[in-house]
Amino acid sequence: MVKNQQRVYRYIVSLVPNRADAEDLFQQTCLTLWEQWDRYDPALDFVPWACGIAHNHVRNFYRKRENSQLHLDPDVIVSLSTESMKMQSGSDERIEAIERCLQKMTPRNREVLESYYGGRSITEIAGRSSTPNAIYKQLDRIRAALHQCVTARLAGEGLQ
Template sequence: MVSDKKDRFIRTIDEHKKIIYKIVNSYCPNREDRKDLEQEIIIQLWKSFDKYDDSYKYSTWMYRIALNVAISFYRKERKWSLKGDFYDEASIFNMVDENGKDEAVLDGQIKLLQTFITNLNELNKALMLLYLEEKSYEEIAEILGITKTNVATKIGRIKVKLKKEFENI
């Protein structure tokens, strides 16, 4: 029974692994700390696995847990380095190329985008991640716990900031 549940859980994590991977990389640039954050997110997802409220999309529920854990970790471990290589190999999630080798070099534009996200404060970072994931304003509002109007206003402000940040590119 427990094994069934664990298998279902592993399948679910596999289906949604990109969510965890992106959140971990955005909140935790340091490789060693990243492993801890990955594990803590997995543990909290497991603990809440039976409490999943199907009135929400599974991804909404997962985003809430992963972002909540990531922000808690980030606030506890401010000493995290901001100079790490964001896309290096992680323990639970591995990036490999088509030939199975570690993928070390990623596109410069993606790194730039990641740097922009990393430099936002904790809550704006969550908002930005969700916006770039093309979540609806309604879903973003549900995950963050603010109104739809508020989401729209804040996204507008971040867009202006983005434009300024990237105007020389």
């Protein structure tokens, strides 16, 4: 549960605009997951099961709030939840593709990329062995190669 809690929480937030309400619904969902843990089949993916329980809590939440300005038809909620699940699934594949493509990079390119996205300035990365302009160009080439690699991987998995 812990490793998937952000995905379940993001799912709830995508359906409930008020952050406090979303947090309450997340707590209720966690409690229900704990209470119904013996019904979970480990052979199945956990996130869809957990999001199904969250979906039920969200639907009940909107039913109870008759005076709310936001009225969502249950069919709309189902549609939103289906799209959200598709997006989350695609995100996992993208992250895995990025990680694999990063592993294929040369150590120097990976170091430059990690330094830049780790908050170091271009001047710091350039140091004494290069110029800032050369680092900018190198970053452009690295990003282009990374984009090409990720796109190819996702296309191979039918996710693009």
